[in-house]
Amino acid sequence: MELPEHLCIEQLRGNIERIDIPAAADARMQHNRNWLEEKLKAGGTHYGINTGFGSLCNVRVSDNDLAALQENLVCSHACGMGDEVPADIVRLMLLLKVHGLGQGYSGVRPQIVQRLADFYNLGITPVVYELGSLGASGDLAPLAHLCLPLFGKGEVYYNGQRMQAADALQQAGLQPMALAAKEGLALLNGTQFMSAHITWALLTARRLSAWADAIGALSADAFNAKNEPFRSPLHRIRPHKGQVETAARILNWLQGSGIQELEKTQVQDPYSFRCMPQVHGATADVIDTVMRVAETEVNSVTDNPIVFHDEDAIMSGGNFHGQPLALHADFLTIAMSELANISERRTYLLISGQRGLPPFLAPDAGLNSGFMIAQYTAAAIVSQNKQYCTPASADSIVSSNGQEDHVSMGANAAVKLRKVLLNVQRVLGIELLTAAQALDMRRPHQSSPALERLHAAFRQSASFMAADEVLHYRLVAAERFLDNDPETFMAI
Numbered sequence: 001m002e003l004p005e006h007l008c009i010e011q012l013r014g015n016i017e018r019i020d021i022p023a024a025a026d027a028r029m030q031h032n033r034n035w036l037e038e039k040l041k042a043g044g045t046h047y048g049i050n051t052g053f054g055s056l057c058n059v060r061v062s063d064n065d066l067a068a069l070q071e072n073l074v075c076s077h078a079c080g081m082g083d084e085v086p087a088d089i090v091r092l093m094l095l096l097k098v099h100g101l102g103q104g105y106s107g108v109r110p111q112i113v114q115r116l117a118d119f120y121n122l123g124i125t126p127v128v129y130e131l132g133s134l135g136a137s138g139d140l141a142p143l144a145h146l147c148l149p150l151f152g153k154g155e156v157y158y159n160g161q162r163m164q165a166a167d168a169l170q171q172a173g174l175q176p177m178a179l180a181a182k183e184g185l186a187l188l189n190g191t192q193f194m195s196a197h198i199t200w201a202l203l204t205a206r207r208l209s210a211w212a213d214a215i216g217a218l219s220a221d222a223f224n225a226k227n228e229p230f231r232s233p234l235h236r237i238r239p240h241k242g243q244v245e246t247a248a249r250i251l252n253w254l255q256g257s258g259i260q261e262l263e264k265t266q267v268q269d270p271y272s273f274r275c276m277p278q279v280h281g282a283t284a285d286v287i288d289t290v291m292r293v294a295e296t297e298v299n300s301v302t303d304n305p306i307v308f309h310d311e312d313a314i315m316s317g318g319n320f321h322g323q324p325l326a327l328h329a330d331f332l333t334i335a336m337s338e339l340a341n342i343s344e345r346r347t348y349l350l351i352s353g354q355r356g357l358p359p360f361l362a363p364d365a366g367l368n369s370g371f372m373i374a375q376y377t378a379a380a381i382v383s384q385n386k387q388y389c390t391p392a393s394a395d396s397i398v399s400s401n402g403q404e405d406h407v408s409m410g411a412n413a414a415v416k417l418r419k420v421l422l423n424v425q426r427v428l429g430i431e432l433l434t435a436a437q438a439l440d441m442r443r444p445h446q447s448s449p450a451l452e453r454l455h456a457a458f459r460q461s462a463s464f465m466a467a468d469e470v471l472h473y474r475l476v477a478a479e480r481f482l483d484n485d486p487e488t489f490m491a492i
Contacts, residue, residue: 080129
C-alpha cells in the first residue's frame, strides 16, 4: 500500500505485504535534508547533530566524526533485554517509523527511510526486545535494535531463519548504509515501539470486544437469561454510545431465539448477564478514546530535535515523550481486563448447576468433573490481569544524569497491555466452551439463527464433551477460534 498522508489505524488491519513511500513524501524529506546540510555548513551547535546526547548535550563533536557519532549512538543504545517482540509488531514498528520520518521534519535522507521500507517489503524483520525503553526520550533501546541492520549490525529474521543482519543484507542483495549527521538520533527518538504495540492492541481489542458481545449473548441463552436488559428504552435514558451499541448488538445476536420464548421464572438475572451493555459498552467507549489518541500519535513527528526548514529553525522539544500513550495504554489495559473479569463470572454461573444445567456441565457429574477446573484457569488468568492493571504510567525514574528527569514508562504499559489482551482472548475462549456445552444441554430448544451458526462453526473446532478428557487442547482450540471475526456468523 502507498502510505497516505494521514494513516488510519483501521487501514493496518490484516496482512499488508508491501508499503510504498509516496513521491511527495520523498521530495519533502529530500528538501528537508538539503536545508539541514546547508545549515551545518554554516556552522553552529545543534543538539544531537553535532553534540553528544542526553546529559552530554554540551559536548561539541568534530565535523569529521559526525557519521561515527550517529553509528555509535545506535550501537550504544541497543540495550534491549527480555522476550523478543513478536514479528507482527516489529513490522508495525517499521511501517510507523517510515511514516513518521516521511513527514519530512527529521532531517533524514530519503534513502535511509526507503531502506526501512525495503526491510518491510523483503520480510527482513529485525530482532527487537521488549525491555529497555522508558517511554522517553522515545523508545531508544528497541528502536536501536530495529535500526542496527541499516549498517549491517544486529540480528534479523529472514526467509524463516534468524541470522546476523550482515548475512541477511548480503542474501537480499543490499549494501550496509553509513549514517550521516542527525540520522541515528532521528531513528532512535520516537514512539514507534509504544505506538506499534498500541496499534496492535486496538485492532485486537476491537475484535475481542465484538466477541465479548457475541459470547455473552450465547451465554445468556445457555443460562436461560432474559433479553429485557438489552431493550432500547433502558439505554435511551442513559445514552452512553458504547452502552447503546452493545445492547443493540446483543439483542441482535438473540433475535429469533426460541430459548427467549421460554417462560422465565426469575425476576432478574445476575449482573454479569444483566449489565453487559453497561460493562462491555464502557470498554467499547475506552477503545474509541484510545483509538483517537493513537491515531494522532502515529501521524505525528516524535523525534528530536525537529528540523523546520519552512521556519528556518532546528528546535529541541519533547515530542518523543510517551505520556499520552502511557496513560491511555494503562486505561485500555484496565478496560479490556474488565471484559475478562465479567466473562469469568458468566462461566462460573454456567457451571454452577443452576437453571436445569448439571454441575460443571458434566453429563455424569461425580464420575466426571466437566468444566470445573476450566473455571479455575479462567480465575487464575483474571487474577493475573488485575496485577497487570497496576498503572505503569504512575512511575518515573530519573535517567541520563538528571537531564531526562521525568519519563512515561509507556513502553512497559504497552507491553503489559498486550499480555492482558492475550489473556482476555483465553478467558473468552473458556466462556465460549462452557456456553456451547450448556446450549447443547438445552436441546431440543434452539437459540437464534446467528448464535446457532456460531455454535455450529465452533463445534468444528471443539465438539460436545461427553466425558472427561485433557481439557488443555479444547481451551487452546477455543482461544484460536476467536482469531476469527464474529460478525461473519451474524450474516445470513
